[in-house]
Amino acid sequence: MLNRQFWNRYAIAYRKLIGFWAPHQQMFRDVAVALGIKSSMRVLDAGCGAGDFEVSLHKQGIEPQIEALDFSPRMLEGARRKCRKFKGITFRKADLSDPLPFPDNYFDTITCLQTLFAMPSPRFTLTELVRVLKPGGKIAIVEPRPEFSSGKIFRYHLEAQNTCKLVSLLKLVPYLPLIWLTIKCNEIISQECKAFSDEEIIGLVERSGMQVIYFAKTLADQDHLLIAQKVDNEDTVKWGPCPFLYLLKLILFCWR
Numbered sequence: 021m022l023n024r025q026f027w028n029r030y031a032i033a034y035r036k037l038i039g040f041w042a043p044h045q046q047m048f049r050d051v052a053v054a055l056g057i058k059s060s061m062r063v064l065d066a067g068c069g070a071g072d073f074e075v076s077l078h079k080q081g082i083e084p085q086i087e088a089l090d091f092s093p094r095m096l097e098g099a100r101r102k103c104r105k106f107k108g109i110t111f112r113k114a115d116l117s118d119p120l121p122f123p124d125n126y127f128d129t130i131t132c133l134q135t136l137f138a139m140p141s142p143r144f145t146l147t148e149l150v151r152v153l154k155p156g157g158k159i160a161i162v163e164p165r166p167e168f169s170s171g172k173i174f175r176y177h178l179e180a181q182n183t184c185k186l187v188s189l190l191k192l193v194p195y196l197p198l199i200w201l202t203i204k205c206n207e208i209i210s211q212e213c214k215a216f217s218d219e220e221i222i223g224l225v226e227r228s229g230m231q232v233i234y235f236a237k238t239l240a241d242q243d244h245l246l247i248a249q250k251v252d253n254e255d256t257v258k259w260g261p262c263p264f265l266y267l268l269k270l271i272l273f274c275w276r
């Protein structure tokens with residue numbers, strides 16, 4: 021499993037590069053749109069890294085109350101610096117493999133972006149996320165697909181630039197040492213962590229008491245984007261055991 025030291029080292033490149041890549045910027049926008057995040061919401065960003073999702077929300081003019089958690093002090097340092105001028109964001113050091121420091125049903129919406137794969141028990145982390153999410157609230161999960169290729173992300177980035185390819189490549193020259201560090205860290209991640217297949221990620225989320233309502237690709241098609249909703253138990257209590265509904269279902273079933 022990847023420890024805090026690994027993420028602290030990766031933070032050296034992550035803090036500078038992630039917000040700069042076009043596919044990541046697009047992925048953050050995809051998440052905000054798919055969740056329908058509004059400024060009035062209370063949001064949990066679980067595994068916030070260098071705060072690039074928070075920066076993206078701000079650029080989109082969305083300013084919710086955000087609790088952003090990460091266990092890497094170096095990532096958090098970068099995130100606090102990037103977001104120092106934004107209001108309503110609290111960055112906290114927290115380990116997502118421990119119980120979360122929030123009451124039940126506390127958040128309107130939750131993001132867990134490119135983080136679940138690094139958890140010793142993704143099931144435990146998800147169960148905790150579901151606990152602190154309000155009934156009916158939505159969670160966005162972004163996870164690398166088994167076919168993940170950094171090369172495809174790199175190509176998408178170059179194609180998204182308005183200048184010619186040579187100019188775009190030249191602009192990357194000052195970042196070469198950081199790009200090299202990113203490639204090395206991604207190699208370690210792919211050796212140490214398992215990428216979830218479509219069925220595995222959907223099954224994991226459903227077993228944690230969520231209903232998957234949207235499933236697509238993002239990050240130049242290299243990652244899954246899954247939106248799930250916490251089942252509103254109140255509804256189940258109100259309608260689930262109602263004998264009239266069972267009877268209606270039975271009639272419809274026989275009718276067909």
Ligand SMILES: C[S@@+](CC[C@H](N)C(=O)[O-])C[C@H]1O[C@@H](n2cnc3c(N)ncnc32)[C@H](O)[C@@H]1O
Nearest residue numbers: 027067068069090091092095115116133134138
């Ligand atoms: C690949 S980064 C993703 C960061 C951010 N969500 C993004 O999309 O840019 C994964 C993040 O998860 C954090 N992380 C890994 N294991 C963790 C744990 N057990 N508890 C809290 N954060 C953890 C790392 O420090 C890192 O910042």
